[in-house]
Amino acid sequence: MKPMQDRVEPPFWMQGNFAPVTEEITAFDLPVDGAIPPELSGLYIRNGANPRHGQSSHWFLGDGMLHGIAIEGGKAQWYRNRYVRTPIYEGAPRTLLSGLDIRYALSNTSVVAHANRIMALVENALPMEISRELETRGFNDFGGRLATSCTAHPKICPVTGEMHFFGYRVVPPYLTYHVADAAGALVRSVEIPVKAATMIHDFALTARHAIFMDLPVVFDMPTAMTGSTMPFHWSESHGARLGVLPRGSGADTLRWIDIEPCYVYHVANAFEEANGAIVLDVARYDEHWRGGPKRNAFDTAALTRWRIPPGATRAEETCLDDRSVEFPRIDDRRTGLAHGIVYALATEGSLADGVFTELLKYDLKSGRADRRPFDGELPSEFTMVSPAEAAGEDEGWLMGYVYDRASARSDLVILDAGDIGGKPVARVRLPVRVPQGFHGTWIASEPRQRGTAASPWSWIGSN
Structure with missing residues (x-):
């Protein structure tokens, strides 16, 4: 046994409820406390990093595992957890060049349903199609038309049914914007001119624009050559700006808007005011990964609003709340449209502390923030589900997985x-x-998206 002073504390993503589970199970007819609303009919799926062999070099780098619950008729019909069977999961060897291959990555970040497909996503690979039963079907390259990765945060326009997304690379072209129509065909790809390779996790969509964040967490080739799995670091010289592109236009219409240096993983939403001003609500870090992604290198993020007045070259910035938050969400029916409510998880310290303390509901019109503490429990991101197309912004339900420390179950x-x-x-x-x-x-x-079938589940099918 090693002497106490020689022991190395495991990183946060290998401790407590961040630690992986390795067994895939299926359970039917789940017990329910309370009553599931009869209007809820569908499938809740959440993705996350879950290293198959019990170790990973960073929280972002474990194999993807999907956790799903099917709900119908007031009952929880089944729970399944399944690994996303990527080439890495299946044992493909890792090499320096494999990091440039959009078929060689871990689909571990999010899930999207669009145009008869469910897809597991990670920002450096193609979408991975999965079945309703969470079984892996294979990569979706849009009939060979998609030549870049796909962000883990595509935006589905509630008006047109289009899916807007982007891919970034560490070699030129660094950033490409894509649009798939409501039927799932890739119809537009536009190269966005940026000066260097940066880590771009999310973007924003409004009724008339797509907005890209060019922020100073930059790719470091010398570090990559050493075999580092996360070769990015904070740059004092790169600067920070927002690229505003009219939907349907070419890169020649792109305009850049300066902002204070910062980093953003997640955008809650964006919209346009009646006078044409563009508003974005984000979880903003003052800086990120100075010196590179060390074991526990996360700062704290605050809910922040950027407003771009018509004709402006610099955004106005307002901190909406100074509490540490992450995973901001809205009612997805409001994507690109004016929103008045944002849901987020409050954190004790930073993400690296691994302690989510409460769910927050921000009413941005009144300035009120409602709280739900989780004493003895650890929540994950919550998703807003509305009962009907015409329902109000907070008419419906929030659902998410919550871990109970006493029972060690969720x-x-x-x-x-x-x-x-x-x-x-x-x-x-x-x-x-x-x-x-x-x-x-x-x-x-x-589903409500245009271009999908009407009968329950027929639009997705099964294995």
């Missing part, structure tokens, strides 16, 4: 979005632990 917790501090509407009891992960989505049995 539940799917369903809350009333209008009263997040009240008793849960329902708590689906799971027989296992669901590790802390990244992003989830609700896939209704009868």
Whole structure:
């Protein structure tokens, strides 16, 4: 046994509920406390990093594992967890050049449903199609037309049904914007001219524009040549700006808007005011990875608003709340449209501390922030689900996985979005632990997107 002073503390992503689970299970007819609303009919899936062999060099680099619950008729029909079977999962060897291959990555970050497909996503690879039962089907390269990776945060326009997304690379072209129509065909690809390779996790969409964040976490080739798995670092000289591109236009119409240096993983939403001003709400870090991504190198992020007045070359910046938050979400029906409510998780310290303390509901019109503490529990990101197309912004439910420290098991917790501090509407009891992960989505049995079939689940199918 090593002397106490020689022991190395495991990184946060290998401790507590961040630690991986390795067994894939299927459980049917799950017990429920409370009552699942009968209007809920569909599938909740969340993705996350879950290293198959129990180790990974960074929280972002474990194999993808999907955790899904099917709900129908007021019942939780089943829970499944399944690895996303990428080439790396199947044992493909890692090399320096494999990092440039968009078919060689871990699909571990999020899930999207669009145009008859469910896809597991990570920002440095092609989308990986999965079945309703969470089984891996294979990469979706849009009929050979997609030559870049796909962001883990595509935006589906609620008006047109289009899916807007981008891919970034560490070799030119560094950034490319894509649009898939409502039927799932890739119809536009536009190279966005940026001066260097940077880490770009998210972007924003409004009714008339796509907005890209060119921020100073830059790719470091010498570090990559040493075999580092996360060769990015904070740059004092790169600067920070927003690229505003009219939807449907070429790169010649792109304009750049200066902002204070910062980093952003997640955009809550963006929209346009009546006078044409563009508004973005984001979780903003003052800086990120100065000196590179050390073991626990996360600062704290605050909910922040950028506003770009018509004709401006610099954005106005307002901190909406100085609490440490992450995973901001809205009602996805408002994507690109004016929103008044943002949901987020509050953190004790930074993400690296691994302690999410409460769910916050920001009413941006009144300035009020409602809280739901999680005493003895550890929540993950919550997803907003509305009962009907015409429902209000907080008419519906929030759902997310919550880990109970006492029982060492997890539940799917369903809350009333209008009263997040009240008793849960329902708590689906799971027989296992669901590790802390990244992003989830609700896939209704009868989807609202244009170009999809009307009968329940026929638009997705099964294995």
